[in-house]
Structure formats: C-alpha cells, structure tokens
Amino acid sequence: MRTKSTDQNKIAVITLGCSKNTVDSENIITQLRSKYDHVRHNDRRDANIIVVNTCGFIDLAKEESIDTILHYSDEKKKGNIEKLYVTGCLSHRYKNDLEENIPEVDAFFGTMELPALLSKFDVDYKQDLIGERQHSTPPHYAFLKISEGCNRTCSFCAIPLMRGKHISRSIDSLVKEAQNLAKLGVKELMLIAQELTYYGLDLYKKRALPELLHALADVEGIEWIRLHYAYPTKFPMEIIEAMAERPEICNYLDIPFQHASDRMLKRMRRQTTAQYQEQLIRDIRSIVPEIRIRTTFLLGFPGETEEDFQYLKDQVQELQFDRLGVFQYSHEEGTRAWEYEDDVPSEVKVRRSNQLMEIQSHISHLKNNALIGQQMKVLFDRKESGYFIGRTEYDSPEVDNEVKIDAQKYFARVGDFAQVEITDAEIYDLHGKIVMNE
Numbered sequence: 001m002r003t004k005s006t007d008q009n010k011i012a013v014i015t016l017g018c019s020k021n022t023v024d025s026e027n028i029i030t031q032l033r034s035k036y037d038h039v040r041h042n043d044r045r046d047a048n049i050i051v052v053n054t055c056g057f058i059d060l061a062k063e064e065s066i067d068t069i070l071h072y073s074d075e076k077k078k079g080n081i082e083k084l085y086v087t088g089c090l091s092h093r094y095k096n097d098l099e100e101n102i103p104e105v106d107a108f109f110g111t112m113e114l115p116a117l118l119s120k121f122d123v124d125y126k127q128d129l130i131g132e133r134q135h136s137t138p139p140h141y142a143f144l145k146i147s148e149g150c151n152r153t154c155s156f157c158a159i160p161l162m163r164g165k166h167i168s169r170s171i172d173s174l175v176k177e178a179q180n181l182a183k184l185g186v187k188e189l190m191l192i193a194q195e196l197t198y199y200g201l202d203l204y205k206k207r208a209l210p211e212l213l214h215a216l217a218d219v220e221g222i223e224w225i226r227l228h229y230a231y232p233t234k235f236p237m238e239i240i241e242a243m244a245e246r247p248e249i250c251n252y253l254d255i256p257f258q259h260a261s262d263r264m265l266k267r268m269r270r271q272t273t274a275q276y277q278e279q280l281i282r283d284i285r286s287i288v289p290e291i292r293i294r295t296t297f298l299l300g301f302p303g304e305t306e307e308d309f310q311y312l313k314d315q316v317q318e319l320q321f322d323r324l325g326v327f328q329y330s331h332e333e334g335t336r337a338w339e340y341e342d343d344v345p346s347e348v349k350v351r352r353s354n355q356l357m358e359i360q361s362h363i364s365h366l367k368n369n370a371l372i373g374q375q376m377k378v379l380f381d382r383k384e385s386g387y388f389i390g391r392t393e394y395d396s397p398e399v400d401n402e403v404k405i406d407a408q409k410y411f412a413r414v415g416d417f418a419q420v421e422i423t424d425a426e427i428y429d430l431h432g433k434i435v436m437n438e
Helices: 019-032 059-077 089-093 095-101 114-119 127-132 159-163 171-183 209-217 238-245 262-267 274-287 306-319 346-369
Strands: 011-015 039-041 049-054 083-088 141-145 188-192 224-227 249-254 292-299 323-328 375-384 387-391 402-406 417-425 429-437
Touching: 011 019, 019 039, 019 049, 019 083, 019 114, 019 141, 019 188, 049 059, 049 089, 059 083, 059 089, 083 089, 083 114, 089 095, 089 159, 141 171, 171 209, 209 224, 209 238, 238 249, 238 274, 274 292, 274 306, 292 306, 292 346, 306 346, 323 346, 346 417, 375 402, 375 429, 402 417
Parallel strands: 011 039, 011 049, 049 083, 141 188, 188 224, 224 249, 249 292, 292 323, 402 429
Antiparallel strands: 375 387, 375 417, 387 402, 417 429
C-alpha cells in the first residue's frame, strides 16, 4: 500500500505542446501521486506548487511556454503560489538562459531529468509506475509513447536537441501498459513517437513496429490502435500488412512528408524523393484501399520558391490526401538549417499556408460528401452544444474530422461505439443518425 503525504501541498502540472508532452506529464503525475493526494493536470485550483511542462518546438510554442512561465512567476511574486518548477523541451534547450532571466523559478529540469524533478518533492522515481500511468485524456482513449528521441537529421528540426537519440521501449513493457490502460476503460490507443517506423532498431536490431502492433492488438479491451508520426524513408510495409490483417489497427496513418519538391526535400535532409513518396502512397493504398492518410507540410523553408510551392500544390491535388496540416517554417538555432538565410517573408508563408489549406478544404469536402448514406462505426468523445460528438476509425482526436449527432433526436453513450448513418457533410465534419448502439 502506498503511503501518502499528510501535508497540505496541492500540486498542479500544466502541460504545453504535443501529445508526447502529455504522456510525460501523466508520468510525472503518476509518480507524484505515490506520495501526494492532491495532484491535478492542467487545473490550477488551490494549487500552491506549479510544475510547467514546456514545449520548445517552434517560435509560437516557445512564446506560449515563456508566457506561461512568466504568468506563474508573477503569481509567485504575489504570494499566490509557493513553488514553481519548469521542465520539458524549452527548459532542456534554454536552461541557462531561463535561469538567468526568470530567477523566480525554483528549478529548471530537462526532458530526461524526471528523477531530479521528483527529488524536489521527496519522491523516489519508481520504474514500475511507468506501466501504471494514469492518463489524463478522456477515459476511453490514451496516448502510448513507444519511444523517445530521434536519430533523424532533418535540417529544420530541433527535437533531437531537446529529446536526444532514439530509445525504444520494450514490447513487453508496452503491452503491460496497454493492459493496464484497458483495465481503466481505454478502448483506443494512439501510438506516438518522434518517429514510429524506427521503433525496435536499437533494442531488437530490426524495425519491430509490426510485431508490436500484433502484440497490442491481442490486448483484451483495446478495439482501436492508431498510428501517429511515421517517417516515410525506408517505410516498413509490414505495418500496412498488419493493418490489413488486424481489425484492431485503424485504417489510418499519420505520415508527415514535409514537402514534395525534390529540391526542398534535399535541403530539408529528408532522405527521400518526390517519386519515392508518390509510389509509397500508391503502394499503401493498394494494400489497404480504405486507408485515410494524414500528412503535414512545412511551408516557407529557406529557399522555397514559387515553383517549389506550385509543385507541392500540384501533388496535393493529384494525391488527394485525406487529412492535411500545415506548419510555417520557424528558424531554429542549433539546427542544420540555421546556416541558411530565413529568406521567405512571413506574409508569403501565411499566403502559401492559406492557399494549401484552401485546396485541402475542397478535397476534404468532396471526400466527406462521398460518405453520405454510408454506415460507419463511431466512438463518441463528448456531448457539446446539443450534439453527441464522435469520430470514425479514420479520425484522430482534436486534429481530424468529427461526427455530430443531434442530441435531441438520438442518444449516444460517451466512450462507447455506435453504428451511424452519415446524413450530411461539411468541409471537416459529418452529421449522422444512430442506427444502433454497440
């Protein structure tokens, strides 16, 4: 039995950034709860100790992190909180500068300094608690981080500076964590990593993601397994074969291509070509025709010309991605691209982003309209503004399409599945009626 603290400390962990940060915060909270009763995630109520888990990915994320640190520094000056700790990517990358400029923070920690952070709370790091992580997402889905760090050398990316080299977790540890999450009611696992397809090369001397997928698909209670952040180069097609074989693996793949122009792909050090990427998409769709492919493009990288951008637009039109996101290039010190001149004006980056998303909006609307009249399995995430809102296996939370059901006409249980007939479509959302609750 755990021995809890009898003091009155109330701790709030504030998370910024991506889903990988969310998992890190969940691990921090799980460790702290081995001693403290009052530990909340993104809930400052009555907290006298704040832990900010920062993001340092691009300029906007860094600004949000700094603003958040400064906000709680002011709260400490006013006496509203007693202790302030900062961890995560920004803290890892700019620790010395932050210590000098924000002295109100009691201590800064890097991404790999969880035991040191816990020591401030007189908590000993317990490895076995990693598999018993208490997730902070809605009860029916959770992120499962299968590895840390990245060995890729993309010229625009600062992640290796903050997260280090790729380190895979063992299949056994991930299966154990999945089993624990399933016992808590989790039905959907979203596999995340900086680079999914590299999984296992360090531990097993081979790309072991297909084996992991089969092992996770065997976990009782897990009905959907979703793949995020797969790198295109040397893509192991066994992943798609596993997807075709196992119904638990969603027909969904998040595979950021970043660009389509050969010239830009070379400058970005993506180790791929336009021809390879096009053929990869066709090969994937030939094995799983119903797959939905999400990708991301980086616009305004140094040297990107109108010709490069036009080629990218043409490829988006031709390849008809199902889901698409856009980032505007952020000039990051310490990356290989730092030596380039950031020569694409911000207004051009904005214009190109808007143009590409306009193209994608038409593609998305056409694809959604084609679904009208079809029945689809939907997992419901929440009730909001008179609708039950859910997703199909083809959509990830927060970034993809949603299915809306009129709550005055139909009833859905949040966290459960239902068969839904699609009755109407918008650019990024579907409307439907429940045919049968499962």
